Amino acid sequence: MVTGALGQIGTDLVEELRKKYGNDNILATDIRKIEDNPGVENGPFEILSVIDSDSMDNMVKEYDIQAIYHLAAILSATGEEKPELCKKINVGGTVSVLETAKKNNLRVYAPSSIAVFGPDAPKTAPQITPLNPKTMYGKTKVIGENLANEYWHNYRVDTRGLRYPGLISWKSPAGGGTTDYAVEIFHAALEKGHYDCFVDSNTRLPMMYIDDAIRGTLELMEAPINEIGNSRSGYNISGLSFTAQQLADSIAEKIDGFTCNFIPDKRQIYADSWPDYIDDSQAKEDWKWKAQFNLEKIVDSMIEGLSD
Ligand SMILES: NC(=O)c1ccc[n+]([C@@H]2O[C@H](COP(=O)([O-])OP(=O)(O)OC[C@H]3O[C@@H](n4cnc5c(N)ncnc54)[C@H](O)[C@@H]3O)[C@@H](O)[C@H]2O)c1
Numbered sequence: 001m002v003t004g005a006l007g008q009i010g011t012d013l014v015e016e017l018r019k020k021y022g023n024d025n026i027l028a029t030d031i032r033k034i035e036d037n038p039g040v041e042n043g044p045f046e047i048l049s050v051i052d053s054d055s056m057d058n059m060v061k062e063y064d065i066q067a068i069y070h071l072a073a074i075l076s077a078t079g080e081e082k083p084e085l086c087k088k089i090n091v092g093g094t095v096s097v098l099e100t101a102k103k104n105n106l107r108v109y110a111p112s113s114i115a116v117f118g119p120d121a122p123k124t125a126p127q128i129t130p131l132n133p134k135t136m137y138g139k140t141k142v143i144g145e146n147l148a149n150e151y152w153h154n155y156r157v158d159t160r161g162l163r164y165p166g167l168i169s170w171k172s173p174a175g176g177g178t179t180d181y182a183v184e185i186f187h188a189a190l191e192k193g194h195y196d197c198f199v200d201s202n203t204r205l206p207m208m209y210i211d212d213a214i215r216g217t218l219e220l221m222e223a224p225i226n227e228i229g230n231s232r233s234g235y236n237i238s239g240l241s242f243t244a245q246q247l248a249d250s251i252a253e254k255i256d257g258f259t260c261n262f263i264p265d266k267r268q269i270y271a272d273s274w275p276d277y278i279d280d281s282q283a284k285e286d287w288k289w290k291a292q293f294n295l296e297k298i299v300d301s302m303i304e305g306l307s308d
Helices: 008-021 053-062 076-081 083-104 136-155 178-192 210-222 244-254 267-272 281-287 295-307
Strands: 028-030 045-047 067-070 107-109 162-164 166-168 194-197 204-209 240-243 259-262
Touching: 008 028, 008 210, 053 083, 067 083, 076 083, 076 136, 076 178, 076 267, 083 107, 083 136, 107 210, 162 210, 166 178, 166 210, 178 194, 178 204, 178 244, 178 267, 178 295, 194 244, 204 210, 204 295, 210 281, 240 244, 240 295, 244 259, 244 295
Parallel strands: 028 045, 067 107, 166 204, 194 259
Antiparallel strands: 204 240
């Protein structure tokens, strides 16, 4: 079962899981209707709100579910506008998933985020460091990691998660996060030849291409349980880090005449509170993580994907 399956990551993850396990064996669920994302139409789909734990439990039994990939969440930019909703869905949803997993003996993948780091974390964020995020979104992600750890330690629910950096993909739009500019810029470049970027040109953030993120997700879930250490619910994984200006310059090299203005809005504050780089040595050591996409490869893949 995949929750929040119609979102940015769900679109790509459902496709890969269905390739691997068969279309009929992956149940996509979301609070939105399937018409919102026809890319997910090639297999079973159910409307499910993640805070409705009774419906989740019934669906798990009806479809004989063995693992939940829990992607439903309110992301950082939307979460700061609606902090109560963010808390309710992100924390409440994670509790529903973990309780359902405990009752039905399921494995759980619940992603975390680089938003768990606050301004006091080193600019190259280590795996282990105090987690004092300033955003409500980041706080809910820290709670999510702690809950997942608790269910592993207390109930032996096999929970795993990655701290995704900003993810860049083309099959589905980005869903209300601070790193959305790194996706929107490609759409704008191809449609209008111009983008007004909502963070400053020198803003540097950890990013990753979706193919790396999905591969990392599958690799983490496939790793033998004895290779998974204490970072199980929030492994740092690094792709690459670039400034908004470097991204714009790379796109301009491929799209003639592309221009970009930098007009920071309040999302600049969230971006500034996050690290510039991620130290992923623990993931490399435990389950042999390695990113494959550099900036040029990402720009080429995005332009090719969106031009088809
Ligand atoms: N995309 C990124 O760059 C990024 C980075 C770090 C972490 N993450 C994490 O990855 C996960 C997936 O993110 P995404 O980018 O695909 O988000 P998204 O916003 O694109 O998709 C989230 C989906 O959840 C659904 N949803 C919202 N409320 C729901 C509810 N109550 N019940 C069921 N579904 C609900 C939405 O309809 C949406 O389809 C989240 O946990 C997010 O925090 C994403």
